[in-house]
Amino acid sequence: MNVLMPQLGETVAEGTITKWYKAVGDSVAAGDLLFDIETDKTSMEVPAVAAGVLREIRAQNGQTVAVGAIVAIVAESGDAPPGPLEKDASGTRPQLADSPARDSAEPAVSGGTSRAIDPYHGLRTPEKNFGKARLPGGARTTPLARRLALESGIELATVQGSGPRGRVVAADVRRASLSGGSANATMTSSEASPDQIKALYTSTPYRELKLDNMRKTIARRLSESKQQVPHFYLNADFDVEALIALRKEINKGGTNRVSVNDLLVKAYALAMQEVPEANVVWAGDRLLQLERSDIGVAVAVPGGLVTPIVRNADTRSLLNLANELAGLIARARERKLLASEYTGGSATVSNLGMYGVRSFQAIVNPPQATILAVGAAERRPIEAKDGTLRATTMLSVSLSVDHRAVDGATAGKLLAAFRTIVENPLRILL
Amino acid sequence: MAELTYREAVARGIAQEMARDENVVFLGEDIAKAGGVFKATVGLLEQFGPKRVVDTAISEQAILGAAMGAAMTGLKPIAEIMFADFIAVCYDYIANEFPKTRYMTNGQVSIPLVVRCGNGGGARFGAQHSQSVENWCMQFPGLKVVAPSSPVDVVGLLAAAVRDPDPVIFLEHKSLYATKGEVPDGEIVDRLGVAKILRPGKDATILALGMMVPRALQAAATLQSEHGIDCEVIDVRSLVPLDTQCILGSVARTGRVFTVEENPRQLGWGAELVSIIADESFYDLDGPPIRITTPNIPLPAADALEDLAIPSVSRVVETIRRSLSA
Numbered sequence: 001m002n003v004l005m006p007q008l009g010e011t012v013a014e015g016t017i018t019k020w021y022k023a024v025g026d027s028v029a030a031g032d033l034l035f036d037i038e039t040d041k042t043s044m045e046v047p048a049v050a051a052g053v054l055r056e057i058r059a060q061n062g063q064t065v066a067v068g069a070i071v072a073i074v075a076e077s078g079d080a081p082p083g084p085l086e087k088d089a090s091g092t093r094p095q096l097a098d099s100p101a102r103d104s105a106e107p108a109v110s111g112g113t114s115r116a117i118d119p120y121h122g123l124r125t126p127e128k129n130f131g132k133a134r135l136p137g138g139a140r141t142t143p144l145a146r147r148l149a150l151e152s153g154i155e156l157a158t159v160q161g162s163g164p165r166g167r168v169v170a171a172d173v174r175r176a177s178l179s180g181g182s183a184n185a186t187m188t189s190s191e192a193s194p195d196q197i198k199a200l201y202t203s204t205p206y207r208e209l210k211l212d213n214m215r216k217t218i219a220r221r222l223s224e225s226k227q228q229v230p231h232f233y234l235n236a237d238f239d240v241e242a243l244i245a246l247r248k249e250i251n252k253g254g255t256n257r258v259s260v261n262d263l264l265v266k267a268y269a270l271a272m273q274e275v276p277e278a279n280v281v282w283a284g285d286r287l288l289q290l291e292r293s294d295i296g297v298a299v300a301v302p303g304g305l306v307t308p309i310v311r312n313a314d315t316r317s318l319l320n321l322a323n324e325l326a327g328l329i330a331r332a333r334e335r336k337l338l339a340s341e342y343t344g345g346s347a348t349v350s351n352l353g354m355y356g357v358r359s360f361q362a363i364v365n366p367p368q369a370t371i372l373a374v375g376a377a378e379r380r381p382i383e384a385k386d387g388t389l390r391a392t393t394m395l396s397v398s399l400s401v402d403h404r405a406v407d408g409a410t411a412g413k414l415l416a417a418f419r420t421i422v423e424n425p426l427r428i429l430l
Numbered sequence: 431m432a433e434l435t436y437r438e439a440v441a442r443g444i445a446q447e448m449a450r451d452e453n454v455v456f457l458g459e460d461i462a463k464a465g466g467v468f469k470a471t472v473g474l475l476e477q478f479g480p481k482r483v484v485d486t487a488i489s490e491q492a493i494l495g496a497a498m499g500a501a502m503t504g505l506k507p508i509a510e511i512m513f514a515d516f517i518a519v520c521y522d523y524i525a526n527e528f529p530k531t532r533y534m535t536n537g538q539v540s541i542p543l544v545v546r547c548g549n550g551g552g553a554r555f556g557a558q559h560s561q562s563v564e565n566w567c568m569q570f571p572g573l574k575v576v577a578p579s580s581p582v583d584v585v586g587l588l589a590a591a592v593r594d595p596d597p598v599i600f601l602e603h604k605s606l607y608a609t610k611g612e613v614p615d616g617e618i619v620d621r622l623g624v625a626k627i628l629r630p631g632k633d634a635t636i637l638a639l640g641m642m643v644p645r646a647l648q649a650a651a652t653l654q655s656e657h658g659i660d661c662e663v664i665d666v667r668s669l670v671p672l673d674t675q676c677i678l679g680s681v682a683r684t685g686r687v688f689t690v691e692e693n694p695r696q697l698g699w700g701a702e703l704v705s706i707i708a709d710e711s712f713y714d715l716d717g718p719p720i721r722i723t724t725p726n727i728p729l730p731a732a733d734a735l736e737d738l739a740i741p742s743v744s745r746v747v748e749t750i751r752r753s754l755s756a
Contacts, residue, residue, distance in 0.1 A: 130713055144685045147713040163717070170685050170716040 001050060003072040005065050008039050015039045016064040017071065022054050028074055035071065052076040131156075141168040148173040150339050153217035177213055214304040225366050229282075230403040233361050234415050240377050240395045243425040250318070260377065261297070261351050262322040266428050268349055268372055269293035269313035271418035278414040279346050281367040282405045288367075296348035296365065297325060299332045306332045307365060309345040318429060347371060359396035369405035370414070373398040395422075431614050437607040439581035440470040440546070443588035444508060446617060448478050451506060454592060457484040458493055458510025458546075467512055468548055468607050490520035494545065498527055501543040506592055513555070514547035514563045514601060521566075528597035529572025544591045544598050549577065550641050550692055551724075551740055552605035556731035560604075562693040562724070564639065567599040568669045568702070574622055575669040577601040579643035581611040583667060586620025594622060603640040623671030627680065631662035634686035634750060637677060637703060639666045642690040642741060649690075649746035657751050669699050677703065678711050685716035688750055690741050695723040722749050 005015050019036040022028060028048045036045050052074040059071045130146035135157050141149075145168045149156045156168060159176045163169035211219070243263055251257045272279040272293045280287045293314035296307035308328035313321055331337050347369070350362045353376035362373040375396040384390045397418075401411045421427050434442065448454045456474060458466075462485040465472030475483040486493050490511055497509035511517055517524055524545070532540045551560035568575045576591055576598060578584045584602065591598035628643070629650050638646035643665045650661040662680050666673070681687050687707055689700030704719040722741045730736050 142685075142716045143713045144716040 001052070001074055001076055002070045003034060003046075003048070003074055005037070005059070005067050005069050005071050006046060007067045008037070008042055008044065012039045012067060014064055014066045017059050017061055018043065020057065020061060024054055024057055026054050028052055028054055048074060050074065050076055139166065139168060142170065144170040145173045148177075152177045152213040153220065177216075212303060214301075214306070218304050221366070222363050225363050229364050229366055231361075231364060232401050232403050232408065232411075234399040234401065234408075234411055235359060236397055236399075236415055236419060237380075238395045238397065238419055238422045239382070239392050240422060241393045243422055244377065244393050246425045246428075256319050256322065258318055258322040260353075261349070261374070262318060262325060263425065263428055264351070264372075264374060264422065265295050265297060265310060265313055265325065265349050266316070266318055266321055267421040267425070268347065268418055269295050269310075270421050270427065271414055272346055273314045274417040275410065275414040278370065278406050278410050280369050280405050281346070282369060282402055283367060287405055290346050292346070294345045296342070296345040296368070297329070298348060298350035298362075299329050301333050301335065306337060306342050307345070307348050308332050308337055308342050349374065353377060353395075359398050361398050362400050364400050364402045366402070369402040370411070371400045372418075373400065431612055433610050434581045434613045435607065436581050436584055436602070436609050436611070437468060437470040439584035439611075439613060440588070440602060440607075441472055441474060442613070443585040443618075444471065444474055445477060446585065447506075447508075447589055447592040448474070448482060450617075451592075452482075453504060454506045454508065455482045455484065455500060456508045456510070457486050457496060459486055459488055459512055461485060461510050466510070468604065470548075470602070470607060471510070490516050491523070494520045494523040494528075497543050497545070498523060498531075498541060501541045501597075502531070502539050506542050506544075508544045508546060508592065511545055511547045513559045513604075514549035515558050515561045517545075517547065517563055517566060517599075524567060524573065524599070525570055529570045532596060533572060540595050541597045542595050544588070544600050546588075546600045546602060548604040548607075549601035550603045550605060551729050551736060552641060554731055554733055554736060555604070557728035560729040560731075560736070562601075562640070562691075564601055564669055565693050565697055565699050567601075568699060572596065573670065574598040575601070576622060576667065577603070577640045577669070578667060579603070579606065579638075579640055579665050581609070582613045582618065583620065583626075583665075585613060586618045587622070587667065589617075589619040590622050593619070598622070601640065605641050606644075609644070623668050623673055625667055625673035625676040626665045627662060627676065628665050629661070629663040631660040631684065633660045633684060634662070634688060634754060635677070635680040635684045636661050636663045636688050636690060636746070636750070637666055637700065638663065638690040639669070639699065640692060642692050645741065645743050646690045646746060648743045649750070652743065652747045653750055657747075657755075659750065659754055661750065666699075666703075672703070672706075674706060674710070678707065678714075681707055681711045682714045685714060686754065687715070687719045688746070688753075689719075689721045689723070690746055691721060691723040692740055693724065694726045695721065696726045698723050717753065720749060720753055722746055 008015060015037040016039070017035050018038050021033040021035060028034065029051050030048055032048050033045050034048050036043060054072060055075045056073040059065045065071060130143065130150050134140055137157055139157070139161055141156055142163065146156065148170055149159070152173070154173055154176050159168050159172050161168035162172050243260065247258060247260060247263060276289060279290045279293060281290065292312050294309050294311045295313040296309045298305055298307050310316070310321060310324050310328065316324065328337070328341065345368055348365045348371040350371060351374040352360060353374055357375050358378070359375040360373050362371040364371050377393050377395045379391050380394040381389045381391050382394070399411060399415050444456055448456065456471070460467055461471045462475040462480065462483045486496070493509050493511065497507040500507045511520065528541050528543070549564070550562045553560065564575055564577055567573055574594065574596060576587050578587045588600060591600050628647060631650065636646045636650060646663045650663050653659040653661055662684055664677060664680055687704070689703060691698045691700045693699060698721065700721040700723065704721060707719055722745060724739050724741065727739060729739055
């Protein structure tokens with residue numbers, strides 16, 4: 001075993017050997033004095049802590065060595081014959097004076113998780129933020145009111161506060177959400193009133209269905225989009241024979257299955273990376289050019305639809321993307337998505353192929369600039385290069401674009417890049 | 431099922447554990463022959479004999495020192511510190527010895543003991559015999575702190591405390607000793623770290639401990655009948671470990687939280703709970719968390735003054751009513 005220079009006080013970094021009681025080759029019993037040391041604070045005798053034979057003395061009389069350094073080596077009875085025993089402790093044992101350097105050299109704890117664990121109960125602080133307590137107009141809001149407003153798509157500034165000093169409290173938001181009054185834009189002044197509409201159907205039996213928050217949010221957001229966003233549409237037909245074959249190949253035997261939609265989402269994410277000027281969102285007085293491709297996927301749920309977003313769709317592996325998307329869709333159907341999981345994003349993919357829809361135009365989901373509408377893959381005859389007819393699997397897509405953010409040529413480039421990837425689908429796997 | 435007083439429940443809980451495990455011993459001042467100054471341990475000497483139910487000298491340090499030694503050598507002592515205030519006399523054991531020994535011996539030595547105390551005010555005992563000391567104890571990593579509010583919880587939590595492998599401070603409330611409650615027959619074993627929702631409600635969460643629990647329940651009844659405010663009342667029961675799931679879940683349902691604390695305001699247990707709530711459940715809050723506490727004063731002995739100092743039912747009602755109405 002190694003005999004180390006002991007630590008003789010918190011602030012002592014080294015000690016000087018002043019006397020050796022044993023010589024190399026002497027046998028040593030536990031408790032036998034080995035050597036004396038002296039530091040700037042004290043001097044003391046150091047005994048052996050285990051029996052054996054003193055094999056080696058590394059620090060001679062008068063020599064000063066760092067705390068923790070090997071001073072001597074005692075081969076314990078039964079030890080293997082002397083060889084290079086253990087590494088010099090000065091390399092493996094921290095020395096006081098070095099500790100800052102040692103700290104910085106150590107790898108960060110469990111890579112990337114900078115969150116401190118609460119020693120009291122291991123609690124986590126939420127990362128969500130639902131905006132400031134004081135609205136631009138000066139009104140005050142409670143934290144719960146802010147969260148409810150964001151979750152139900154209520155514009156807080158339009159809600160009258162009933163709390164202390166006019167504070168907007170949760171009950172105000174709930175009321176606004178139920179009444180659908182000032183808080184939502186489902187009905188504009190130019191629209192006919194519910195009574196006027198009902199008057200047109202007095203002779204027709206009907207049921208009145210109340211609007212839930214999701215329906216109101218859809219109505220408000222898409223009315224805004226269709227009214228305010230100058231849309232244009234690009235249509236194209238892709239040959240997806242290779243893509244379908246690739247999917248078949250991937251799914252052969254495996255338990256993790258990917259869908260055509262997974263492949264298209266990944267392909268679209270890659271295309272947006274190739275045409276970064278199309279990966280933008282409209283921010284009123286400026287554009288935000290996004291670095292990642294976060295792709296929303298329209299998911300039909302009972303009573304409406306949501307568009308959960310696959311973050312980093314461009315850099316995820318296909319399988320990872322498929323799993324992520326499956327998880328998001330499952331939770332979307334249970335209405336368990338967090339707001340952070342369906343807000344933001346670069347673009348949206350909407351697929352109605354499963355209903356046999358050949359092609360359709362989707363409404364842009366602001367502030368995103370593009371939405372891709374995907375129809376059903378179907379066998380169609382096309383003219384081959386040699387002029388003959390052959391059948392292949394074709395897919396019609398339609399790209400809806402916010403002209404404020406993206407022009408026709410840019411959108412055309414994006415669609416072309418998308419086509420290249422879809423028709424050469426091995427690139428999706430790269 | 432039998433109706434027991436809180437003080438009878440103490441004796442029943444101790445007897446249950448002593449009968450179950452002969453390693454459980456009980457020591458303290460006047461606990462054996464006299465049956466305890468609060469008469470909470472009557473009959474134990476007769477049932478288990480002087481080797482296991484031991485009257486000690488009037489030295490809190492000796493009681494806890496002996497208990498620690500016994501715990502280190504295989505027994506499971508229950509030590510009584512008559513008035514919780516006297517914890518200050520033997521604080522070294524509470525602060526430095528009990529909670530750290532398992533850690534400092536790398537798990538080789540554990541301290542499975544329970545310190546029972548008569549905690550809290552309301553009995554006109556004056557500034558040195560009336561304090562609520564839960565916050566003196568909950569600050570030490572390694573120490574568990576439990577405070578039952580009903581006879582059945584006394585029995586169940588005491589059993590859980592005795593069976594816990596680590597030191598537990600068990601704070602009985604002096605002014606609850608005479609209160610009564612139904613206690614089922616047979617062995618009762620509860621769990622540490624589980625709060626109890628005593629009254630479900632939708633408008634606000636009231637967190638209470640010890641003697642504040644019955645007051646919170648009474649306040650909730652008044653708030654409901656006179657003001658239409660529907661409060662959820664949670665008996666926190668165990669400060670360490672803390673049932674954060676129950677508490678945060680309730681705050682998520684009601685959006686408002688009030689603590690009713692008998693300890694002086696400064697660094698009372700509610701401060702820690704409110705800090706956790708602010709941290710974890712900020713966006714569930716529809717108004718500021720509010721602490722209803724004894725002010726930061728030495729407790730008066732005069733009855734009228736003591737009643738003013740410790741949160742009363744009417745103070746709880748008034749505070750919650752004002753805070754919930756715009």
